[in-house]
Amino acid sequence: MSTVAIPALETDRLILRAPQMSDGDIFADVLKSARSRRVGGPGGAWFPATWPKPDFGWLLYDDAHDGQGYGTKVMAALRDFTWDHVGLSTCGAYIANDNIASAAVATRLGGSIDEDARRSEKDDPIDAWRFYPKGKA
Amino acid sequence: MTVAFHIPEIETDRLRLRLPKASDLAAHIAFRTSERSKGVGGPFDAQSSFQSLEAIIGQWHLRGYGRWMVANKVTDEPYGVVGIYHPMDWPEAEIGWSLYEAGEGKGIAHEAATATREFAYTALGWSRIVSLIMPDNVRSIRLAKRMNCRKTEAFTHPEFGALDIWVHATREAA
Structure with a gap:
């Protein structure tokens, strides 16, 4: 028996939790929509074996969620979790x-x-952002 | 609040069905990028193999059942992926098997699929389980027949096309 544990993070208004089956329909809709055109998945620290380094990723589902600071709130919680835990x-x-x-x-x-990050092509329209814990940049 | 989910391990005569791990990735990439994966919709690019392993682990949480890495019980060498596959766009849960080259020709798929069927009937308490097989996948059809599966209707998947539904022998008949 192996156990897989996925921690949850809480902010004022939100909980970051393991995906569950009931999230499936809306996630499928978002992946089919134009909102997903720039991303490969929802929020979290993602590190596929073929990527150079671990990466923060975020994807909000609905136009209605834009502009309310959800992305920043969630990612601030995740950033702190990444450094501290x-x-x-x-x-x-x-x-x-x-x-x-x-x-x-x-x-x-x-x-x-x-600016020094490895790029797949010379005129790659993707910027590589980098984050460090406070005081360590 | 942490979500924890459990993936059972099964041991057979020669095999251990266990949680996939990072060291399985090279063998998984080799399989998915080769012609061997044709019967399951491949070949695929190497990039997608990591997500494929993620998905094998994740389905255990989403469904409560899933697939295992089939490994040599002694050496832990990975031989392939076998277990209960049930993505969103599937008509029902199925026993699926994908054998790496290292697992070829030794009856490993049969041994692991039989253990999976037993798991479905006993641990999960199911009375029916199927396998979805592409009509030209001769090797899988041979295994289905060896396991006393019966071909019934076809299911047409939007991406993979026609898949025959093979119903497994009941627990009593298996």
Whole structure:
């Protein structure tokens, strides 16, 4: 028997929890919609084996959720969790350079664009953002 | 509030059906990028293999049942993925098997699929389980026949096309 444990994080208004079956329909709808055109998945620290480093990712489901600070709130909780509990000393985020909303979230999280990051192509329209714990940048 | 879910381990004569782990990735990529994965909709790009392993683990949480990495009981060498597969766009839960090259020709799929069927009937208490097989997947059809499955209607998947539904022998008949 193996046990897999997924922690939950709470903010003032939100809970970040393991996905569950009842999330399936809306998630499928979002993946089919234009909202998902820039992303591969929902929020969290994601580190596929083929990626250079761990990465923050976020995806809000609905236009109705935009502009309420959810993205920043959630990612601030996740950022602190990443430093304090996962123990990472840095994390990245890949953001299309015309994705102004996500760039604003990244700025509020204290991130900056890493001009030296490896790019898949010379004119790659994706900016590599980098985050460090406070005082370690 | 932490969500914890449990993945049972099953041991057979030669095999351990266990949670996939990072060291299985190379064998999983080799399978998915090769012609061997044709019977399950492949070949796929290497990039998708990580998500495939994630999904194998995640279905245990979403459904309460799922697939295992089938490994050599002694050496832990991964031989393939076998267990109960049930994505959202499937007509019902099925016993699925994907064998890596290292697991070829030794009756490993049969041993692991038989253990899975027993798990479905006893641990889960089910009375019916099927396998969905592409009509030209000769090797899987051979295994289905060896397990006394009976071909019934076809299911048409929007991406994979026609899949035959093979109903497994009941617990009493198995």
